[in-house]
Amino acid sequence: MTAKRNSGWLKVVGLGPGSEALITPEASAALADATDVVGYLPYVERVTPRPGLVRHGSDNREEIRRAEAALEMTAQGRRVVVVSSGDPGVFAMAAALFEALEALEAGEPEWRALDIQVLPGISAMLAASARLGAPLGHDFCCINLSDNLKPWALIERRLRLAAEADFAMAFYNPRSKARPEGFELALEVLREACGPERLIMFARAVSTPEEALSVTTLGQAQPEMADMRTLVMVGSSQTRLISRSVEGGKEGGESESTPWVYTPRSALGAESGAES
Amino acid sequence: MTAKRNSGWLKVVGLGPGSEALITPEASAALADATDVVGYLPYVERVTPRPGLVRHGSDNREEIRRAEAALEMTAQGRRVVVVSSGDPGVFAMAAALFEALEALEAGEPEWRALDIQVLPGISAMLAASARLGAPLGHDFCCINLSDNLKPWALIERRLRLAAEADFAMAFYNPRSKARPEGFELALEVLREACGPERLIMFARAVSTPEEALSVTTLGQAQPEMADMRTLVMVGSSQTRLISRSVEGGKEGGESESTPWVYTPRSALGAESGAES
Numbered sequence: 001m002t003a004k005r006n007s008g009w010l011k012v013v014g015l016g017p018g019s020e021a022l023i024t025p026e027a028s029a030a031l032a033d034a035t036d037v038v039g040y041l042p043y044v045e046r047v048t049p050r051p052g053l054v055r056h057g058s059d060n061r062e063e064i065r066r067a068e069a070a071l072e073m074t075a076q077g078r079r080v081v082v083v084s085s086g087d088p089g090v091f092a093m094a095a096a097l098f099e100a101l102e103a104l105e106a107g108e109p110e111w112r113a114l115d116i117q118v119l120p121g122i123s124a125m126l127a128a129s130a131r132l133g134a135p136l137g138h139d140f141c142c143i144n145l146s147d148n149l150k151p152w153a154l155i156e157r158r159l160r161l162a163a164e165a166d167f168a169m170a171f172y173n174p175r176s177k178a179r180p181e182g183f184e185l186a187l188e189v190l191r192e193a194c195g196p197e198r199l200i201m202f203a204r205a206v207s208t209p210e211e212a213l214s215v216t217t218l219g220q221a222q223p224e225m226a227d228m229r230t231l232v233m234v235g236s237s238q239t240r241l242i243s244r245s246v247e248g249g250k251e252g253g254e255s256e257s258t259p260w261v262y263t264p265r266s267a268l269g270a271e272s273g274a275e276s
Numbered sequence: 277m278t279a280k281r282n283s284g285w286l287k288v289v290g291l292g293p294g295s296e297a298l299i300t301p302e303a304s305a306a307l308a309d310a311t312d313v314v315g316y317l318p319y320v321e322r323v324t325p326r327p328g329l330v331r332h333g334s335d336n337r338e339e340i341r342r343a344e345a346a347l348e349m350t351a352q353g354r355r356v357v358v359v360s361s362g363d364p365g366v367f368a369m370a371a372a373l374f375e376a377l378e379a380l381e382a383g384e385p386e387w388r389a390l391d392i393q394v395l396p397g398i399s400a401m402l403a404a405s406a407r408l409g410a411p412l413g414h415d416f417c418c419i420n421l422s423d424n425l426k427p428w429a430l431i432e433r434r435l436r437l438a439a440e441a442d443f444a445m446a447f448y449n450p451r452s453k454a455r456p457e458g459f460e461l462a463l464e465v466l467r468e469a470c471g472p473e474r475l476i477m478f479a480r481a482v483s484t485p486e487e488a489l490s491v492t493t494l495g496q497a498q499p500e501m502a503d504m505r506t507l508v509m510v511g512s513s514q515t516r517l518i519s520r521s522v523e524g525g526k527e528g529g530e531s532e533s534t535p536w537v538y539t540p541r542s543a544l545g546a547e548s549g550a551e552s
Contacts, residue, residue, distance in 0.1 A: 025301070090402070094410035095413030098413075101518060119406060120405070127396050134364075134370035134374055136365055137374075138367075140418055141415070141441075142415065149542040149543065158415060162437075165417075165434045165441075167434070242377060262375070264375055267430055
């Protein structure tokens with residue numbers, strides 16, 4: 001395969017967390033112009049079929065082969081969209097695409113000449129945060145809890161340092177079917193580092209019909225509250241709750257709503273820890 | 277002011293980084309239904325005027341008064357959109373809104389009954405990351421470098437811990453006109469903690485006509501490379517470059533493009549640091 005400059009292009013596109021109302025016009029335009037859509041099957045199936053569009057769904061953990069196939073189609077002059085859920089740059093296909101590109105262009109620099117763009121999307125983290133209020137309203141970190149591609153010791157180390165930095169935290173891929181014990185270990189580390197009263201939030205399948213939200217404390221949290229479709233967030237020491245229920249409201253009988261959760265903008269009262 | 281349940285609503289909306297093509301359909305629909313748009317003047321001016329829509333632009337650092345005004349209009353039955361640039365939950369109006377709400381409902385719990393939603397937007401961080409490739413493709417943190425609302429000692433502590441955790445890092449508000457020395461100090465801390473070869477990226481006004489990108493190393497970085505419209509990112513130890521220029525390409529005379537920057541998905545080769 002020779003990758004000469006041609007009229008083909010490749011766009012790595014984020015489809016957002018699920019709702020069509022969260023897909024950017026830029027992403028929709030790319031899909032409307034594409035000849036081929038490539039991605040993990042459930043994401044490819046989110047793209048409406050139309051004449052002239054070939055949908056190439058593949059299995060999970062096929063990221064590099066999928067990226068190579070997309071680059072090869074682009075080199076043939078096709079207009080290729082690689083789809084991710086959420087944002088393609090957050091634990092998704094953009095990094096895999098550049099890994100594949102780097103391997104190809106090491107042998108043949110002409111691969112660099114391909115017309116490649118990454119189009120951002122609403123990440124699960126931003127969608128979950130919006131639904132709950134503003135839990136990431138101050139400094140935060142974002143960690144992939146899967147130990148497929150990194151050692152557990154590195155995950156644990158990052159959890160402890162993030163707690164020491166008093167970041168709010170967002171966790172992707174908290175609990176796989178293959179290794180459900182990882183999230184239990186993560187909860188133990190966080191309880192020890194942040195204390196049992198620290199707020200933890202579970203946001204599953206935000207903006208889809210299966211959306212489910214819950215807010216509790218690390219002391220009350222159970223590993224079963226998360227699965228692979230759940231974005232988990234842990235507050236900083238400053239993160240606060242506002243009840244959404246009005247007791248004795250005139251309508252009466254109002255059910256308990258998930259409270260608002262937010263992290264204030266100011267940390268002037270926070271311990272700076274400069275002397276520790 | 278009594279905040280009885282009524283037909284008014286308040287939506288805190290992210291307008292994305294600048295381009296209309298990055299505003300979600302959900303945000304556009306909220307703006308189309310609103311009676312009032314409230315926000316920092318340059319963001320309010322991004323909303324096209326139309327009959328029946330009142331635009332309330334206010335000065336920077338007026339966040340709490342602006343949030344109170346929006347809540348009061350909602351209590352009067354108006355349909356109010358509070359606009360932020362980027363995502364409203366990342367160093368923007370959502371946290372300010374909940375701070376104002378919590379203060380009001382402490383006196384009068386009925387304020388809880390207002391119909392409030394936060395609608396996510398494409399954050400500057402995600403837009404900048406997409407333009408450069410996938411620098412946030414692995415675990416990362418996001419820090420507001422402004423010391424208006426937190427002590428400098430806390431910022432420095434978080435920078436050192438983020439470096440120790442080997443996070444990629446995204447920085448908001450790197451360099452204010454009032455305190456330009458803060459970013460110089462941050463660069464010094466990062467050089468010491470990450471070494472002079474670590475990659476640093478400057479992404480200014482992404483998706484606008486004033487967009488400017490540059491990639492260099494901490495050793496080469498100058499404080500003047502950033503202003504308040506710049507999103508700064510620092511790679512992890514694993515972050516890599518791919519040149520976008522093809523030497524001797526058939527077109528000839530191609531100017532040097534900003535390279536792709538990405539952080540691989542795998543950290544299996546990274547030092548776990550478990551024993552340190």
